[in-house]
Amino acid sequence: MHSPFDIEYAIENTQVLHEPDRRIDTFGSTRFEFQLVTELMDQVNATRIRTGQITAEKPVILRPDPEAMAAFDFEGFGPQGEAFGNFLKENLHKLAVLKYGFRFQMSDMQEEIVHSSVQEVSEKLIEEIRRTGNPMRAVITGVDDTWEISLLKFTVEMIEKSQKINLFDFKRRGLLG
Numbered sequence: 060m061h062s063p064f065d066i067e068y069a070i071e072n073t074q075v076l077h078e079p080d081r082r083i084d085t086f087g088s089t090r091f092e093f094q095l096v097t098e099l100m101d102q103v104n105a106t107r108i109r110t111g112q113i114t115a116e117k118p119v120i121l122r123p124d125p126e127a128m129a130a131f132d133f134e135g136f137g138p139q140g141e142a143f144g145n146f147l148k149e150n151l152h153k154l155a156v157l158k159y160g161f162r163f164q165m166s167d168m169q170e171e172i173v174h175s176s177v178q179e180v181s182e183k184l185i186e187e188i189r190r191t192g193n194p195m196r197a198v199i200t201g202v203d204d205t206w207e208i209s210l211l212k213f214t215v216e217m218i219e220k221s222q223k224i225n226l227f228d229f230k231r232r233g234l235l236g
Contacts, residue, residue: 073209077184077188083225085229090113092195093109095109095110096201100204113214115161116160155235184198
């Protein structure tokens with residue numbers, strides 16, 4: 060189990076050097092490929108490359124429960140608080156958040172150790188993407204013993220970058236007010 064310090068260190072030392080050209084699809088699942096590059100701590104000039112896939116499920120619209128909202132008591136807030144409570148109850152159907160789900164497929168995961176620096180390896184991987192034109196691949200650098208946290212940071216960043224597009228698509232189709 061990693062300590063809060065380990066997690067914070069991993070987050071601070073994770074960088075997405077090349078992100079996919081596409082975002083999370085609004086109405087279908089999206090498969091991203093990743094190459095996670097980490098420096099081995101017990102060997103000099105050794106870099107681990109983890110290659111795999113992450114599938115982002117289509118976002119799901121979650122709406123608040125009207126019965127739970129009816130139980131909210133705005134008494135004691137004065138007229139403004141009560142008015143706001145009534146506004147929320149009347150507009151509850153417009154409130155929504157998006158839920159994102161990811162599947163990490165360990166069966167597709169591969170590891171390779173190369174004897175070059177993290178920077179050299181990363182530059183070669185990015186150059187390969189430019190040559191092949193793969194729009195779904197990400198190159199990420201992180202910390203070797205907390206590499207899963209680096210991968211999770213990437214998924215959170217993809218959600219942040221996709222959310223506005225997904226909300227727009229839902230609104231355009233009349234699924235959100």
